[in-house]
Amino acid sequence: MTGGVLLEARGVGKHFGGVKALDEVSLTIREGEIYGLIGPNGAGKTTFFNCLTGLYVPDSGGFAFAGAVLAANAPQRAAERGIARTFQNIRLFADMSARENVMVGRHLRTRAGVFGALLRTRSTREEEAAIRRRADELLHYVGIADRADDLARNLPYGDQRRLEIARALATEPRLLCLDEPAAGMNATETEELRLLVDGIRRDGTTVLLIEHDVKLVMGLCDRVAVLDYGRKICEDVPAAVQRNPAVIEAYLGGGLA
């Protein structure tokens, strides 16, 4: 099921003042897998995401994506290369409708410029129609088609998470990075999310997942890396990670393992 290397992180380091948020983190994600990134609060998971998606510039190391170096500090470029993300604290365009949120996500893969907009040429109108159609498909795909005209801010929490995923998918990513998508969800919603993420992978998108819900991670991921104090302490299949003494110690504290 899994293919060649899609993303390679080499010795990624990032510090804020005296705090080492990431310390020489290296990992490899293969095409077609669901890769979990877990660790206690403050372990550096989101910092890793921010470095990967160009919001932060790593102090050392870097990323190779699909065989070519990924430019640092260029979120647009990362998205263009095929890396899409969601945010831990949902960042939707709150006063745009659900459909418009996804339509904006098509920006990268569409072309119409000012003259197209002003003259409403045939190609522009066709593109607009295609954008709208694709947005509706994606809303249907994540299961919130009936909320298309609602403002993003008025959606229930779980639907906002889904909308963020739909918006990310609209950019046609090869790697979808989800930052704690199940945070705040109840058991039913989490199960629905599991099915959604599994489906996204089956449809050909590699997934990088930060998550606290251990059950979800263990049930969903092919491989898992564990971060603790910015350092990768373990990378393995879920079953092996669960038994790893260093991981148990990181989560439960020293002396108990």
Added chain:
Amino acid sequence: MTRSWLAPRPLAGIVLIALALVALPFVAALGGQAWVRIANFAILYVFLALGLNIVVGFAGLLDLGYIAFYAVGAYLYALLASPHFGLHLPFWAILPLGAIVACGFGVALGAPTLKLRGDYLAIVTLGFGEIIRIFLNNLNAPVNITNGAQGITLIDPLALGSFRFSGNSEIFGLVVSGPQKLYFLLVAMALVVIGVNLRLQDSRIGRAWQAIREDEVAAKAIGIDTRNIKLLAFAMGASFGGIAGGIFAAMQGFVSPESFSLIESVMVLAMVVLGGMGHIPGVILGAVLLTVLPEVLRYAVGPVQQAVFGKVIVDPESLRMLIFGLALVLVMRLKPAGLWPSPQRRRELAAGAQESP
């Protein structure tokens, strides 16, 4: 969606508005040609405010130096169509050129500054506006380009072939004055800029602007090149400023640096904010009100005092600005989203108030 204010309006409404627009200069002329000129200025400011609306209302970039582009357009027209350099190019050649040159200035200002946000951007653009004005004031030595503080006089009035937009002429047996002819030209141009605003708002570019306004980080993360898209807003806004400036120069026949002071930038911004940022009908309302109200006060304040107290107690000029300022404060206090806000902006403000009690 954003166009709903237009769509459901029956044909009758559009015809009514058109008739009112046609009748206006003739009705205004009953009170003297001065009122036609005031109407012309109101439309010119509609044009200008809609240009700034692209920058402030759509893309959410606070620009306090917008009048600089107006100045660039005005001076370009003045230099290319006056005895100052002995050039007399036709206006249909200068106005597009003004748009392009102002657009260039917009890019020159935008490129280095668009990493700044909010207040910081406002301060830099404010500085830019002043720099342009000071340049215009001092570019008379060693080579006299702008004629300094004296400004440039005897600018050619608008003319299309043998048809002149100044002086009376008889059309279909009706005597039409210069300002009235100008009025129709301005209305036509304002309709174009309204169309541009409407179409931009409801497009891929318009959505990207809105996304940047709402959450720049998220916009970047989905691959919007925020720098270029913001630059585009700046360039487009500047182009409209440049065109408006050219018309202004032709209308007045005279330009000098003092027409482009900071207070002018503030006024245009006030039109956008007071009317309802990002909402095209609101911005039009704001521009018309802020142009016409001070003029009405100018004519009303003195006689009203005379009638009530039997003498003029407070100098009309200072009382006029006092009332005007008070009106602005009241509007912002009672209708913080503007007089005629877009449904969307009203929600944004309401939500903002909830989040920060």
